[in-house]
Amino acid sequence: MADDPEVEKALQKAYRLLAARARSEKELRSKLKEKQFGSPTIDSVVARLYELTYLDDEAFARQWARHLAADKLSGNRRIEISLQEKGIGKTLREQVLAEIRQAVPEREIIRQVIRKKLKGGKLLRQDGREKRRLAQHLLGKGFTPDLIFEMIRDTEEEYRDDDRQSD
Numbered sequence: 001m002a003d004d005p006e007v008e009k010a011l012q013k014a015y016r017l018l019a020a021r022a023r024s025e026k027e028l029r030s031k032l033k034e035k036q037f038g039s040p041t042i043d044s045v046v047a048r049l050y051e052l053t054y055l056d057d058e059a060f061a062r063q064w065a066r067h068l069a070a071d072k073l074s075g076n077r078r079i080e081i082s083l084q085e086k087g088i089g090k091t092l093r094e095q096v097l098a099e100i101r102q103a104v105p106e107r108e109i110i111r112q113v114i115r116k117k118l119k120g121g122k123l124l125r126q127d128g129r130e131k132r133r134l135a136q137h138l139l140g141k142g143f144t145p146d147l148i149f150e151m152i153r154d155t156e157e158e159y160r161d162d163d164r165q166s167d
Contacts, residue, residue: 004041004044006037006038006041007041007044007045009037010032010035010037010041010042010044010045011045011048011049013031013032013035013037014028014032014045014049014054015054017031018049018054018055022059022060022063022064023055023060023086024057024060024061024064024086024087024088025046025055025057025087026086026087027086027087028046028049028055029042029046032045057087057088057092058092060086060088061083061086061088061092061093061096062096062099062100064082064083064086065079065083065096065097065100066100066103066104068082069100069101069104069109070104072141073109073112073113073116073141074109074141074142075106075109075110075138075141075142075143075144075147076097076101076106076142076143076144077142077143077144078141078142079097079100079142080093080097080142081142083096106143106147107147107151109143110138110143110147110148110151111151111155113137113138113141114134114138114151114152114155117134117137118134131152134152135148135149135152138151
């Protein structure tokens with residue numbers, strides 16, 4: 001492999017790409033293809049990166065899902081689609097989502113997003129239009145409508161209970 005300058009050039013490009021951030025095999029193959037490297041060259045580079053353990057779709061899927069769940073406050077649908085776009089298989093996607101949701105439940109993420117969007121304001125004071133905007137925002141983050149409306153209802157009830165206790 002070291003004798004082939006094309007493979008060496010592609011390998012150097014792959015190192016730079018992986019230094020910037022972790023990538024899935026599909027992403028890396030796509031980036032190398034954009035740089036006009038041929039399939040045999042890309043196959044050699046990918047094989048070498050797996051040997052060196054610089055490429056690991058399972059570890060990448062866990063890291064990416066954790067990032068989307070905890071840092072981006074995304075729902076399962078958004079995480080699932082993102083992993084699929086990055087070439088992660090269905091079985092691994094389901095496994096990673098289950099692991100992530102044990103650590104970071106969707107309900108807790110929705111609660112965080114609601115608090116953040118309201119900035120200390122009470123949900124009970126929000127009119128129907130504001131609640132719809134909140135629901136749209138949560139839909140865009142990849143949460144299911146049923147869960148969104150359930151959490152909005154629960155949050156309203158929490159605020160009602162807090163108001164009653166402070167009286």
